[in-house]
Amino acid sequence: MIDQTALPPEIVLREGAVADACALAELDTRCFAIPWSEQAFAADLNDSGKTCYYVLEEEGKLIGYGGWWRVVDEAEIMNIAVDPHYRRRGLAMVLLAALVRQAQKEGLTAMTLEVREGNHPAIALYGRFGFEKAGLRREYYADNKENAIIMLKKLN
Numbered sequence: 388m389i390d391q392t393a394l395p396p397e398i399v400l401r402e403g404a405v406a407d408a409c410a411l412a413e414l415d416t417r418c419f420a421i422p423w424s425e426q427a428f429a430a431d432l433n434d435s436g437k438t439c440y441y442v443l444e445e446e447g448k449l450i451g452y453g454g455w456w457r458v459v460d461e462a463e464i465m466n467i468a469v470d471p472h473y474r475r476r477g478l479a480m481v482l483l484a485a486l487v488r489q490a491q492k493e494g495l496t497a498m499t500l501e502v503r504e505g506n507h508p509a510i511a512l513y514g515r516f517g518f519e520k521a522g523l524r525r526e527y528y529a530d531n532k533e534n535a536i537i538m539l540k541k542l543n
Contacts, residue, residue, distance in 0.1 A: 403440030
């Protein structure tokens with residue numbers, strides 16, 4: 388059961404599907420300097436045993452998504468993205484909460500992610516969810532050689 392209580396009635400949270408791959412790739416180009424391709428999303432969404440994706444829609448338009456990969460007994464968050472016109476409304480929190488709940492439901496022991504060192508809003512969001520800084524990947528991002536902070540959340 389997906390929790391819709393934190394969303395306005397016009398926005399729907401649902402599990403991602405292979406049919407979303409094109410819309411996900413389009414959203415990624417609006418959100419990230421190094422977007423994923425439609426083929427990359429399709430491959431991930433085809434592998435439901437190893438991935439988890441949630442999407443947000445408003446009137447059939449995809450406005451956000453979040454996803455993780457299962458790595459042994461942990462979840463590695465790949466991306467959380469919200470269309471720039473929909474930011475600052477708590478939608479990333481809704482996506483992150485759904486991802487954490489699903490990882491816990493599947494009995495995973497921890498969640499990890501990399502975040503740009505200069506992405507202070509995302510770092511603050513992850514901190515509110517109990518993620519802690521666990522390391523640094525120097526010059527991780529190819530577009531500008533920015534460092535990535537590795538963050539970790541233990542799950543019970």
